[in-house]
Each structure stands twice: as C-alpha cells, then as structure tokens.
Amino acid sequence: MVSAPLPWLNGPLQQALRQRSHALLIHGPAGVGQYEFGFELARALLCEATGEGVQRPCGRCTACHLMDTHGHPDFRLLLPEALREPLGWPDEEGRKKDAKPSKWIRIEEVRQAIDWTHQSLSRGVAKVLLIHPATAMQEASANALLKTLEEPAPQVRLLLTTTDPELLLPTIRSRCQRLALPLPTREAALAWLQERGIAQPAVLLDAAGGRPLEAQALASEGIDADSWSALPQRLRQGDAGAVAQWPLPRLLETLLKLCHDLMAVAAGGAPRYFPAEALPPGAALPALAAWSRELTQLSRHDEHPWNAPLLAESLVAQAAALWPGKPASAGRGRLTTLGR
Incomplete structure (x- = not known):
C-alpha cells in the first residue's frame, strides 16, 4: 500500500x-x-x-x-x-x-x-x-x-x-x-492530532470545522483548547487583549464562527465551533444577524490597509455589546474609517 x-x-x-x-x-x-x-x-x-x-x-x-x-x-x-x-x-x-x-x-x-x-x-x-x-x-x-x-x-x-x-x-x-479529497473521519483526525501532541484535540478540531490541518495551524499560532473555550466569555467582557496579536483574517474568521454558534443556540440549535458551555447566553438573534452581515462584509475587504489594533478593539467592543447590559460600541458603524 x-x-x-x-x-x-x-x-x-x-x-x-x-x-x-x-x-x-x-x-x-x-x-x-x-x-x-x-x-x-x-x-x-x-x-x-x-x-x-x-x-x-x-x-x-x-x-x-x-x-x-x-x-x-x-x-x-x-x-x-x-x-x-x-x-x-x-x-x-x-x-x-x-x-x-x-x-x-x-x-x-x-x-x-x-x-x-x-x-x-x-x-x-x-x-x-x-x-x-x-x-x-x-x-x-x-x-x-x-x-x-x-x-x-x-x-x-x-x-x-x-x-x-x-x-x-x-x-x-x-x-x-x-x-x-474527503475530510477524514473524526476518529482519524483526532488520532492524528494526538500523535502530534495537541492537548484536547476535539476542541480544536471543532474550532477548525473538522479540518485537522487547520486545527494544527491553530495550535501552532498559540491557540490551545483552553484559550479557545475561554474566548467567548472574554469577548463578552470586552477583553481586547484576548485577540490583540491575531492577524485580521484569523480574527474575522473566528468572530464569524462565534456569531454562527450564538445564532444557532439562540434559534434552539447546537453550536459547531465552540463548546456549548463556553457560550454566554442572552445574545439576541436580530443583533447577531446584523453583526453577521457586518462581519461578512468586512471579511471581503481584509486586505484593506486597516489600522489593525483599532479595528480589533472596535470588533471586540461590538461583540461585548451583543449581550444585555453591555454599552453599545462607540466605534460601531465606523469600521470603514478606522484604517484610513
């Protein structure tokens, strides 16, 4: 063979x-x-x-x-x-x-x-x-x-x-x-990740949508299972330090995944990318739908010369504002001007 x-x-x-x-x-x-x-x-x-x-x-x-x-x-x-x-x-x-x-x-x-x-x-x-x-x-x-x-x-x-x-x-x-080329079975992907010393591979495999090489890439970027699981709560608290060093494409992709899972839970479904227990409840579906549209639009222009730190702070503030009791982001609606 x-x-x-x-x-x-x-x-x-x-x-x-x-x-x-x-x-x-x-x-x-x-x-x-x-x-x-x-x-x-x-x-x-x-x-x-x-x-x-x-x-x-x-x-x-x-x-x-x-x-x-x-x-x-x-x-x-x-x-x-x-x-x-x-x-x-x-x-x-x-x-x-x-x-x-x-x-x-x-x-x-x-x-x-x-x-x-x-x-x-x-x-x-x-x-x-x-x-x-x-x-x-x-x-x-x-x-x-x-x-x-x-x-x-x-x-x-x-x-x-x-x-x-x-x-x-x-x-x-x-x-x-x-x-x-089909995706490997979950068992085969988990075994391959374990052989490479990746702890809690199931969490990163879910984070990568079942794609083992993408899960390995997350680990190589310093994103482990614990930091991935803690990310939704840190974003809810407006902690921009959680993603301060992330490249913009990775940040946008992750926020879209978070938005997808929050929408799924709000509609009575199951999350795909984050552990269910890691998702803070209470985000409203209409606000999530609007945020999803905005993130999708922004992801189409991730090659624009944005001011990355300011944009990351604005995106984190938007995420925090999704939950009741959180103030609306001062930067919301000004994404297209932050990098100019």
Missing part, C-alpha cells in the same frame, strides 16, 4: 496513481491536505523504484531524496509568494525583502513553467508541474495554461489544487480529470 504523509489520503493517492491522467484537478475542503497530497503524488510519479509490487514513492531512491530536498529537476511548483515560507520553500531570488508577498501566481511564472514542460527529461521518468492553489492564477495566467492542459508534452503530468473547482475558469475545469 502506498503511504501518504496524511493517513486519510492513502485511498485517493492510490486512485490517482491508477488514473494516469495527464491533468488532475485535486479538490477538497481547506485544511484536508491538498498541497500535501499533490506533493506526495508528484513524489510517487517521479519515484525510480523498480520491481514487481514496489511501493511508490519508496522514500529511498535518488528521486525521492531529490524531492525531499526540493531539488528534483523534473518537478516544478507554482506557488504564490505568500505560501512559500509556510510550506517550507525558500523565497524566490529577486524579491525585495520588504515587499509584501504576493497572493497570486504571476503570468510570467506560468509561461516559464510552460517552457519548462517542453524541455527534455533530466532523469527519464516524467515531468510533474504542481500548481497550488490553481485559484491563485488570475484569468490571464489561467488562459496561458490552457493549451498545455489540452496538449501537454509527452510524459508531463499537471496537478492543480483547489478548495472549490467552481472558482476556476470552465475551460480549466473541462481539461482536467477531477479527484476529490
């Missing part, structure tokens, strides 16, 4: 190796391991182990070692600058250290990768181009890839990842065979 770096990807990896499609669109929920799957599939496709019944990737051949050190000449990765460091890839040469890393895959990078696919094989097995995530290609970049997707050079395999295929151009989708 082929061994994937994430145990719940074993089945999909074997399926992909059987398909032998020249262009594969790998999709599934965020936090399930699209990048890890794409990289491990590339390792398997480039593995040089031989013999009947051999497992690929073998982890022992020269090709596997080259992949592990990010030095295989027949593997190329297209990745936004903003994801290079988190995924363990060095910054590209020429990027200014003080420049904000781009969230996009530039058309020049796509064209260079296309030229690379037409060059001769270095090790005689295959060439693999991994694009993660494919939604980081803007329309011009995606259109530049169409001909290569339709008529790739011999022995070239193209792997594209996404959390939602519908966000890609129809012309991209139609040229790829799809492979869905």
